[in-house]
Amino acid sequence: MPAPDAPPLPDAVTGVLAGLRRWPDVEGADLVAADGADRLLLAELAGLLAGPGGEALTRPGAVTVLDDAHGALALGALTLGVQRPRVWQDSVVAERALDANAERLGLGGAFERQTAGAPGAALLPAGALDGARLVLLRLPRSLAALTELAEAVARSAAPDVVVLAGGMVKHMTPAMNDVLGRCFGAVHATRGRHKARALVASGPRDVEPTYPVSEQVPGGLTLWAYGAAFAGPRLDRGARALLEAVGLLPGAPGAAPAGPFLPAGATVLDLGCGTGALATSVARAFPDARVVATDVSAAAVASTALTAAHAGVGDRVETVRDDAGRDLPGASFDVVVCNPPFHVGAAVHTGAASRMFRTAARVLRPGGALWTVYNSHLRYRAELARVVGPTTQVARDRTFTVTRSVRSQESAR
The missing domain is CATH 3.40.50.150 (Vaccinia Virus protein VP39)
Incomplete structure (x- = not known):
């Protein structure tokens, strides 16, 4: 469980985030490639890695990153010492942005990409989560999307999995806690930072898939x-x-x-x-x-x-x-x-x-x-x-x- 006060991000991570681009996504002065939610999640990850049992989270496949927008979470986790995280993204633009940023940083091929299942099957395949001890998740805008992801993690990840789900506070609602609470036995929120907050979920429940x-x-x-x-x-x-x-x-x-x-x-x-x-x-x-x-x-x-x-x-x-x-x-x-x-x-x-x-x-x-x-x-x-x-x-x-x-x-x- 993350410490109450996660450490500041190492300079190497802040440097990676500062150099990220959104391309080929839409770019503009008011659009960023890494926001406060990314920084908060990576700070919480740094706290876990520095704590008891943190070394286990650096092993290949221990960490899964879901719906990374432009690569901040996956590339930040790699910079913190996580080896071969598994990555699943709904958007092909997000995939291409991650790939482009990884190539610029010399990290191409350092993560394991997962793809969606066949139509009618689970969108998030079990292979993306099997044995995962930690899941980093950007909170989607849609409660339906969050439900589908939370159900998949609860069904397929390790029994001791911890989910760190982050978002900007202005886009978060109490209903997100309820969705995670249906899939996990314990849910709490971290302290806010960078105008962002993370929900921490553990103790996966036995849930049936809702979608499609x-x-x-x-x-x-x-x-x-x-x-x-x-x-x-x-x-x-x-x-x-x-x-x-x-x-x-x-x-x-x-x-x-x-x-x-x-x-x-x-x-x-x-x-x-x-x-x-x-x-x-x-x-x-x-x-x-x-x-x-x-x-x-x-x-x-x-x-x-x-x-x-x-x-x-x-x-x-x-x-x-x-x-x-x-x-x-x-x-x-x-x-x-x-x-x-x-x-x-x-x-x-x-x-x-x-x-x-x-x-x-x-x-x-x-x-x-x-x-x-x-x-x-x-x-x-x-x-x-x-x-x-x-x-x-x-x-x-x-x-x-x-x-x-x-x-x-x-x-x-």
């Missing part, structure tokens, strides 16, 4: 969701607005004002697929269409694969875990549908959406269309016209706007 979950939504579609998938098994309002605008929900007016939604035999990209509502709805409505669904999140990709499979279109919906479509070939799609995020982590930021618009311009064939739904106050229409091509407003209310952007020859070059 499913729910039937309007249109007769059943959505499947792992814990970290945006909106869970519910149809989020943005996706619903887009489906209504293109006539894929019962009673919707269709897309006549903006031209036909889908040409015959089209290749369609769902960019940022979430739980697969858009990709699966398109595949169900257009049997001759080929659909590719991509997302940065392992939870989202696995959720989409399950949604499509249970809808009977799994053979026509290809799922790809990718960074805003970065690895997709250019000029390869007739239509792109996109319900972009308007935040990066906990910060409101439009950088992720802008990257997705640039991807759409690159992967659309000349004359192809990007259908986008976004919060009306964001006013993306001018950016879409500049990046993709002529943009028409299809639907708008106080909350959401749906647009159709046709790829121009200029954006094709």
